[in-house]
Amino acid sequence: MKKEITIVLFDLDNTLYKHDTEGQWLQHLTDLGVLDKKENNRKIKYFDEEYVKGRLKIDKYFEYVLYPLTQHKKSTLHRWRKDFIKKRIKPKISKKAHSLVNKHKKLKHKLIMVTAANSFVAEPIAQFFGMHHMIASKVIEKKGQYTNKTEKNRPFKKGKVISVKKLIKKEKYNVKEIWSYSDSHNDLPLLKFGDHSIAVNPDNKLRKFAVKKNWKIIKTY
Numbered sequence: 003m004k005k006e007i008t009i010v011l012f013d014l015d016n017t018l019y020k021h022d023t024e025g026q027w028l029q030h031l032t033d034l035g036v037l038d039k040k041e042n043n044r045k046i047k048y049f050d051e052e053y054v055k056g057r058l059k060i061d062k063y064f065e066y067v068l069y070p071l072t073q074h075k076k077s078t079l080h081r082w083r084k085d086f087i088k089k090r091i092k093p094k095i096s097k098k099a100h101s102l103v104n105k106h107k108k109l110k111h112k113l114i115m116v117t118a119a120n121s122f123v124a125e126p127i128a129q130f131f132g133m134h135h136m137i138a139s140k141v142i143e144k145k146g147q148y149t150n151k152t153e154k155n156r157p158f159k160k161g162k163v164i165s166v167k168k169l170i171k172k173e174k175y176n177v178k179e180i181w182s183y184s185d186s187h188n189d190l191p192l193l194k195f196g197d198h199s200i201a202v203n204p205d206n207k208l209r210k211f212a213v214k215k216n217w218k219i220i221k222t223y
Contacts, residue, residue, distance in 0.1 A: 006178035010106045011166060011192060013184035014117035014124060017202045018099045018131065019091065020223045022050065024067050027123050030086045031070055054205070056188060060118075060158055068120060068141060068150035076148070079122075087126050095130075099222040102183070103131050112175070116166060116192060118158040122148065135173075137165045162192045187211065 015022050025046045032039040045066055052058040071079060106113060114135045115128040121138040128136035139152040157165040170177060182189075182196030187207035193199040201212035201219045212219050 004174060004176040006176050007112050008106075008109070008179050008181065009112040009114055009170070009175065009177055010181040011114050011116050011162075011183065011196065012103070012131075012133070013186065013189055013192070013202075014115055014119055014127065016185040017183055018095065018103070018115075018222065019127070020094050020096065022046075023091070023117075023119050023123050023127065025050070026090045027083075027086055028067065028070075030082070030090055034082065036070060036074075036082075053188070060156060064120065064139065064152050065150050068122075068148065068152070071122060071141065071148035072150050076146070079148070083122070083126065087130065091127055092130065096223040102220075102222060106181070107132065111181070114166065114169070116157055116162050118156060118162075120152060135169060137162070137169065159188050160191045162189065163195045166192070166195065184208075193217070 012018055028037060028042050028046060031037045032042050049058060049063050049066075103113065112135070113131070113133045114137060115124065115131065115133045116137045117124050117139075119138055121136070121140045124136060124138040128138075137157045139156045139158070142149045142151045142153060155161065155165065179197040180195065181198045181200070182193045183200050183202050184193055185201070185203045185208065186205055190208070190211065193201070193208075199212075199215070199217045201208050201217055202222055204212055204219060209219065211217075
């Protein structure tokens with residue numbers, strides 16, 4: 003039997019990173035003149051409100067967010083993404099977020115980023131943090147080009163737990179304990195899945211639940 007391990011599940015947006023990564027990516031594209039700023043701001047505001055209310059239509063959301071990927075060559079998109087990580091991601095990751103991840107690294111835990119964000123945006127961020135695995139909404143490719151669709155088994159709400167269980171089974175991990183970190187009530191299934199559930203910069207619904215359950219509450223920014 004494999005050695006027992008501890009796995010740590012990190013949400014991304016508003017947990018390790020202060021903002022919505024996909025929203026920031028679209029803002030980066032408006033700075034480049036790829037998207038209309040006013041229309042993009044309107045769309046993002048609407049999707050953010052729907053997410054907070056727990057009624058986001060994920061298909062419609064990704065159709066909009068991923069549309070720019072269908073209009074440009076991969077080489078161009080990857081160049082823009084590299085610049086995006088340098089300018090909008092790395093400078094906005096707090097020392098507290100770094101310290102939180104590094105604490106578990108030093109303990110030799112398996113680090114897993116579990117985010118509903120699309121894989122195009124999430125992948126380099128997971129690499130930057132040194133995650134062992136990344137679970138994200140995988141962007142579908144056709145004939146070497148990105149589409150504005152993701153695979154249906156998205157890590158959203160209960161889907162995050164389903165995806166984590168599949169990963170554990172695939173890697174044949176002998177899990178001793180699980181730490182779960184998130185900011186959102188949408189991630190209650192993921193937090194309940196952990197042996198150690200930590201609410202990070204929690205929204206109002208999660209904060210009330212965390213207090214009721216006596217979960218630890220921390221801030222990363």
